[in-house]
Amino acid sequence: MSLTDADLVARVLLEDDHHAFAELVRRHQSAVRGLLRQLARSDLALADDLAQETFLRAYKNIGSFRGEAKFSTWLYRIAYNCFREDARRRKELVGIDETQLEAEQDPQTADPALRQDLMQALQLLPIHERAAVLLCCQSGLSHDEAARVLDIPLGTVKTNVLRGREKLKKTLAAWREK
């Protein structure tokens, strides 16, 4: 029987078990790195640096995880804060790099052109709308969970998701009609 996230967290807290923490990283690395890649506009190196920082902060502060929210929600929150701090440090967000976009394309995706348009449409959204859309529509968080991650009121999350989706729909209207 595999251990739950809560069991692993308890092992890290009580026994400082690095293997248990490694298992937590293995379970959540894809989701955290995926979110950060989208937030960092496909800058893979930056996203992975921020993901490492996220997990290191999670390890250092694991005592403050109360288990009231899912462990993944807690991690998303740390990841989003890492991203915001980094963006503040850089003063401006990283621009779109076409070569990286091409390198990142997934060959299994049905239509690479649609994928690229969707990525670019996402990256054109303001950061608060992009983050809300990614968390709710892509990562499958509830509005309430996204509000905790982004540290904004529930109503604001709903508005941001609605606005973001409307903009994406408008941008991708031509694809939908095909």
Place this chain on the structure above:
Amino acid sequence: MDEQLQEDWLDAQLREEAPYIDDAGFTARVVQQLPAGRRQSRVVRVSVLLGVTFVACVIAYLVSGGGRFLADAATFLVAMPLATVCAIAGLCAITVMGVSAYAAASNARELRL
């Protein structure tokens, strides 16, 4: 209805946009950077605290002439007017509440990360 279909289509595209990212050594790199010996430092901290407390108790006992100050304090408290005792108790309660509120606020700040 068309609106709903459009939203479903958009959600499906967004989910497809998040393929599984292979670990490719990421976990190993994170584990390598974890600070070592947190448990050891905790043991050291507890030992130091206990040691300092013990030494302080011994010094207090010796300085006070075999703990005589406790008996003196009890006598002093009994002789005090009730209003003064209540005021001291109130002051202590307020101090404890203040310290607890500060601890709760720092904890909440940690949770915010």
